[in-house]
Amino acid sequence: MKIVVCVKQVPDTKGGVKFNPDGTLDRGAMLTIMNPDDKAGLEAALRLKDQYGAEVTVVTMGLPKAEEVLREAMAMGADKGILVTDRVLGGADTWATSQTLAGAIRNLEYDLIITGRQAIDGDTAQVGPQISEHLGIPVISYAQKIQIEGDSVIVERQYDDRYHVLKAKMPCLITALAELNEPRYMTPGGIFDAYNAEITVWGRANLVDVDDSNLGLKGSPTQIAKASDKVRKGAGEKVTLDPTESVDYIVDKLKAKHVI
Numbered sequence: 001m002k003i004v005v006c007v008k009q010v011p012d013t014k015g016g017v018k019f020n021p022d023g024t025l026d027r028g029a030m031l032t033i034m035n036p037d038d039k040a041g042l043e044a045a046l047r048l049k050d051q052y053g054a055e056v057t058v059v060t061m062g063l064p065k066a067e068e069v070l071r072e073a074m075a076m077g078a079d080k081g082i083l084v085t086d087r088v089l090g091g092a093d094t095w096a097t098s099q100t101l102a103g104a105i106r107n108l109e110y111d112l113i114i115t116g117r118q119a120i121d122g123d124t125a126q127v128g129p130q131i132s133e134h135l136g137i138p139v140i141s142y143a144q145k146i147q148i149e150g151d152s153v154i155v156e157r158q159y160d161d162r163y164h165v166l167k168a169k170m171p172c173l174i175t176a177l178a179e180l181n182e183p184r185y186m187t188p189g190g191i192f193d194a195y196n197a198e199i200t201v202w203g204r205a206n207l208v209d210v211d212d213s214n215l216g217l218k219g220s221p222t223q224i225a226k227a228s229d230k231v232r233k234g235a236g237e238k239v240t241l242d243p244t245e246s247v248d249y250i251v252d253k254l255k256a257k258h259v260i
């Protein structure tokens, strides 16, 4: 079995979010991590590898620095890493990102493609389903459990207060939730091997069946018009009243604001 996992390098928001003067994220000034949903997707692929002997290839699109996330994936156990990087791919929205990743994946053999459900920076959850659409394969999103049965994949799909069990013939794309599993740690041997391993680097010329009009900033129908911090709520008002007075107090406040 061959599995492709899409991993995105994202800013580590725990270290504080930093912005450029124009309101865009200052990615260079922030620490980075592997997107959490993608790490769970990678762990799911590695467990299938442990069980069935699958080959796991990780793919990322980003700046040359995104190579770090591929090495981390390889230190966890992925077999191959592909970095898709090119100036003409900069400024991509989800449409151009998914076109790029699909163009790269067309070079590869795959039974399963696993992406995260969503990236913690863009937060759109669009890229996985868009890749499946470009490649003409089924997608099962929000996977909380993945099993293989013959040439099919069986997935528990999270759905509000329940889950659905869905079965699809491979090749198929799955979007993974961080709750899917507890990702393994890198091993010292894995880290050593990964930092000596060769990463394949592809540019625009390596993308298959993608038109220039679907790439980079020019190929992006969505552009961020403005980004700003959320308006912080005030400290609020604290009052100490008995239960009956509290109800009257709240009702008066709501009436004053014409809520009721």
Ligand SMILES: Cc1cc2nc3c(=O)[nH]c(=O)nc-3n(C[C@H](O)[C@H](O)[C@H](O)COP(=O)(O)OP(=O)(O)OC[C@H]3O[C@@H](n4cnc5c(N)ncnc54)[C@H](O)[C@@H]3O)c2cc1C
Binding pocket: 006, 007, 008, 009, 025, 035, 037, 038, 059, 060, 061, 062, 092, 093, 094, 095, 097, 101, 114, 115, 116, 117, 118, 119, 120, 121, 122, 123, 124, 125, 126, 127, 128, 222, 224, 227
């Ligand atoms: C604050 C903010 C808001 C944004 N809003 C929008 C918007 O509304 N519409 C829009 O089109 N773009 C938006 N963008 C741009 C967005 O970051 C890019 O489109 C991004 O390349 C992909 O979208 P996403 O991060 O939402 O991915 P998602 O669709 O949330 O990612 C799903 C999965 O796809 C895979 N994936 C995504 N990107 C990559 C990658 N580069 N390499 C490998 N795998 C990847 C990962 O497995 C990931 O878990 C926004 C960016 C920011 C910072």
